[in-house]
Amino acid sequence: xxxxxxxxxxxxxxxxxxxxxxxxxxxxxxxxxxxxxxxxxxxxxxxxxxxxxxxxxxxxxxxxxxxxxxxxxxxxxxxxxxxxxxxxxxxxxxxxxxxxxxxxxxxxxxxxxxxxxxxxxxxxxxxxxxxxxxxxxxxxxxxxxxxxxxxxxxxxxxxxxxxxxxxxxxxxxxxxxxxxxxxxxxxxxxxxxxxxxxxxxxxxxxxxxxxxxxxxxxxxxxxxxxxxxxxxxxxxxxxxxxxxxxxxxxxxxxxxxxxxxxxxxxxxxxxxxxxxxxxxxxxxxxxxxxxxxxxxxxxxxxxxxxxxxxxxxxxxxxxxxxxxxxxxxxxxxxxxxxxxxx
Amino acid sequence: xxxxxxxxxxxxxxxxxxxxxxxxxxxxxxxxxxxxxxxxxxxxxxxxxxxxxxxxxxxxxxxxxxxxxxxxxxxxxxxxxxxxxxxxxxxxxxxxxxxxxxxxxxxxxxxxxxxxxxxxxxxxxxxxxxxxxxxxxxxxxxxxxxxxxxxxxxxxxxxxxxxxxxxxxxxxxxxxxxxxxxxxxxxxxxxxxxxxxxxxxxxxxxxxxxxxxxxxxxxxxxxxxxxxxxxxxxxxxxxxxxxxxxxxxxxxxxxxxxxxxxxxxxxxxxxxxxxxxxxxxxxxxxxxxxxxxxxxxxxxxxxxxxxxxxxxxxxxxxxxxxxxxxxxxxxxxxxxxxxxxx
DNA sequence: GGCAAAACGTAGAGCGATCTACATTCGCTG
DNA sequence: CAGCGAATGTAGATCGCTCTACGTTTTGCC
Numbered sequence: 173x174x175x176x177x178x179x180x181x182x183x184x185x186x187x188x189x190x191x192x193x194x195x196x197x198x199x200x201x202x203x204x205x206x207x208x209x210x211x212x213x214x215x216x217x218x219x220x221x222x223x224x225x226x227x228x229x230x231x232x233x234x235x236x237x238x239x240x241x242x243x244x245x246x247x248x249x250x251x252x253x254x255x256x257x258x259x260x261x262x263x264x265x266x267x268x269x270x271x272x273x274x275x276x277x278x279x280x281x282x283x284x285x286x287x288x289x290x291x292x293x294x295x296x297x298x299x300x301x302x303x304x305x306x307x308x309x310x311x312x313x314x315x316x317x318x319x320x321x322x323x324x325x326x327x328x329x330x331x332x333x334x335x336x337x338x339x340x341x342x343x344x345x346x347x348x349x350x351x352x353x354x355x356x357x358x359x360x361x362x363x364x365x366x367x368x369x370x371x372x373x374x375x376x377x378x379x380x381x382x383x384x385x386x387x388x389x390x391x392x393x394x395x396x397x398x399x400x401x402x403x404x405x406x407x408x409x410x411x412x413x414x415x416x417x418x419x420x421x422x423x424x425x426x427x428x429x430x431x432x433x434x435x436x437x438x439x440x441x442x443x444x445x446x447x448x449x450x451x452x453x454x455x456x457x458x459x460x461x462x463x464x465x466x467x468x469x470x471x472x473x474x475x476x477x478x479x480x481x482x483x484x485x486x487x488x489x490x491x492x493x494x495x496x497x498x499x500x501x502x503x504x505x506x507x508x509x510x511x512x513x514x
Numbered sequence: 515x516x517x518x519x520x521x522x523x524x525x526x527x528x529x530x531x532x533x534x535x536x537x538x539x540x541x542x543x544x545x546x547x548x549x550x551x552x553x554x555x556x557x558x559x560x561x562x563x564x565x566x567x568x569x570x571x572x573x574x575x576x577x578x579x580x581x582x583x584x585x586x587x588x589x590x591x592x593x594x595x596x597x598x599x600x601x602x603x604x605x606x607x608x609x610x611x612x613x614x615x616x617x618x619x620x621x622x623x624x625x626x627x628x629x630x631x632x633x634x635x636x637x638x639x640x641x642x643x644x645x646x647x648x649x650x651x652x653x654x655x656x657x658x659x660x661x662x663x664x665x666x667x668x669x670x671x672x673x674x675x676x677x678x679x680x681x682x683x684x685x686x687x688x689x690x691x692x693x694x695x696x697x698x699x700x701x702x703x704x705x706x707x708x709x710x711x712x713x714x715x716x717x718x719x720x721x722x723x724x725x726x727x728x729x730x731x732x733x734x735x736x737x738x739x740x741x742x743x744x745x746x747x748x749x750x751x752x753x754x755x756x757x758x759x760x761x762x763x764x765x766x767x768x769x770x771x772x773x774x775x776x777x778x779x780x781x782x783x784x785x786x787x788x789x790x791x792x793x794x795x796x797x798x799x800x801x802x803x804x805x806x807x808x809x810x811x812x813x814x815x816x817x818x819x820x821x822x823x824x825x826x827x828x829x830x831x832x833x834x835x836x837x838x839x840x841x842x843x844x845x846x847x848x849x850x851x852x853x854x855x856x
Numbered sequence: 857g858g859c860a861a862a863a864c865g866t867a868g869a870g871c872g873a874t875c876t877a878c879a880t881t882c883g884c885t886g
Numbered sequence: 887c888a889g890c891g892a893a894t895g896t897a898g899a900t901c902g903c904t905c906t907a908c909g910t911t912t913t914g915c916c
Contacts, residue, residue: 183872183874184873192896193897194872194874194896194897195896195897196894196896197873199874199875201873204875208893226873227871229575231873232571233571233575233872233900234874250592260616269633270616271613271614271634274598291570435800458777461777463780463805534865534866535866537905538864538866539903546904548864549864549865550864572902573902573904575871575872576903577903
């Protein structure tokens with residue numbers, strides 16, 4: 173007990189060492205009004221000497237924890253690494269800390285992860301969960317500022333930052349059409365049932381694909397394949413394509429809803445030695461690799477991640493009207509898209 | 515104030531609703547001794563009804579937070595995604611929560627991130643930071659259980675789980691030697707100065723490379739290149755190789771210290787159209803992609819991640835003697851290694 | 857039936873910060 | 887040099903939970 177350094181120093185210890193009251197130390201910490209230069213100095217020295225660090229828990233009990241939380245559905249997806257990079261970047265210089273909660277294995281929906289974050293008393297949450305209901309999010313947003321990533325529902329209880337998936341998809345479709353493809357298949361994720369999810373990026377990409385095909389008079393070529401969220405993409409792609417080739421139903425181009433999927437398709441195409449164009453979405457780093465050269469859409473993940481943090485900080489500092497921002501994607505044309513073989 | 519649902523329910527509210535004392539509710543929560551079935555029932559109902567969730571902060575102030583922390587130096591590296599996957603997997607079924615702290619942008623060393631985690635009052639920390647000093651870690655370990663990932667220093671203040679980098683490297687070198695390569699270059703990371711870091715995975719890979727070259731009588735072929743940690747790997751690889759080719763000093767094979775590096779080298783080789791074998795380390799998912807087919811070493815990241823969590827939980831539950839475990843890696847031979855051209 | 861032991865439940869003191877309300881001192885001005 | 891506002895500092899309640907130390911019932915057993 174009496175051994176020095178036995179226990180971490182508390183504000184009490186600092187106050188004693190500096191010969192002031194706890195409240196005074198607290199003021200210095202928060203650089204609140206009413207601290208003389210001399211006191212700031214003495215307290216600062218004491219803090220230094222005792223290696224004092226304020227307890228986040230104790231702080232959280234009375235207000236803010238200076239911690240923001242972000243929920244990530246799938247950290248295996250490099251797109252989220254970009255987002256995280258932007259987020260951490262936006263945080264340097266502030267005294268806020270970022271903690272990440274991974275959506276529980278086998279349950280990517282995200283309720284659990286967001287709840288865990290709120291339980292941690294974070295001052296604000298960034299969520300990626302496209303599948304949680306709006307009502308639920310709004311109930312969370314009553315107590316904790318929320319910024320949602322990639323959702324296209326414009327609630328006024330929380331902010332959103334999203335890519336313009338419609339525009340990105342149209343860029344892809346036009347590119348394929350211009351190359352001469354009519355027979356474009358869309359490969360997307362098969363999510364769990366959930367009514368009214370027109371707000372998810374994948375849903376927007378799907379509906380835009382459908383519209384683009386119809387509007388350009390290619391209705392009869394519409395074909396959509398779905399793969400389970402946690403299925404083995406590579407295995408699925410291989411089986412699917414082998415089958416399509418065998419039955420003569422292979423498309424001339426495939427638009428995959430995201431790059432992980434597109435890479436799996438590209439792998440299958442390579443193995444089978446067929447000539448099918450592929451486009452992905454997200455522009456993960458590997459897409460630019462010379463061995464891969466995948467045509468994709470750059471969603472500006474890093475910028476969006478940074479902006480999400482900024483918006484959250486604004487909320488934490490008191491903004492109450494919702495803000496919704498959209499980022500313009502860029503089509504990156506590379507080697508996996510060519511004109512269909514004669 | 516009086517509006518119901520205005521504020522989150524506290525244990526007090528639950529106690530009132532169930533007609534028992536706060537202490538009784540707390541007992542139910544922790545399923546401690548001395549709770550009758552009837553009481554458990556009533557309290558459970560009250561909790562349900564009020565959507566009560568215990569405050570992590572308040573708990574942390576008096577003991578444990580039921581939260582574990584993991585520090586990740588670079589979430590862009592898919593190897594860590596594997597580790598995380600294993601870690602989250604090992605946590606399901608426990609009532610512990612995992613939070614991730616990213617090493618601050620531009621400072622991958624990890625002091626800040628680990629400190630942040632400790633400040634959060636996590637019950638235990640998993641760190642990847644190979645570069646923080648042992649002394650510092652031991653001071654952290656005085657108060658918070660610590661499991662370090664990939665360190666080869668066997669402190670008895672903290673546990674370690676690491677791959678057998680010596681064995682992995684020897685597997686690589688023997689493979690290359692058997693194919694007929696004498697001229698093997700090692701490309702590794704150029705870390706900030708830090709004395710005595712023979713414990714890092716990369717350092718072990720380097721020294722094992724040197725020894726393998728010497729022991730096999732290839733001392734005159736030893737060549738080591740270093741690239742800055744946050745440099746653009748692809749750009750570096752291209753410049754370096756172009757230069758080597760121009761001056762006729764290109765090796766016949768390159769052993770890259772990890773897959774991200776190996777992929778960059780592979781890209782450069784592809785662009786320059788030269789015939790050089792490449793091996794990486796970590797066996798990231800892309801290594802197995804048909805377009806890439808990179809020979810690499812599977813470090814069992816997922817298993818190690820899971821085991822690290824288990825070890826940490828043991829520590830949290832009271833174990834005090836240190837445990838150090840090593841995992842045996844597997845060489846995955848693929849298309850990027852061939853015999854040197856006659 | 858009586859009595860000890862087990863079972864069940866409660867009161868109340870902290871944990872480490874923040875923040876309001878208040879006390880004291882200082883610096884000026886008229 | 888009295889008097890007043892600004893500047894500086896402090897006391898003490900409070901946040902939500904855990905846990906020790908005790909009371910009060912029940913139960914079991916001879």
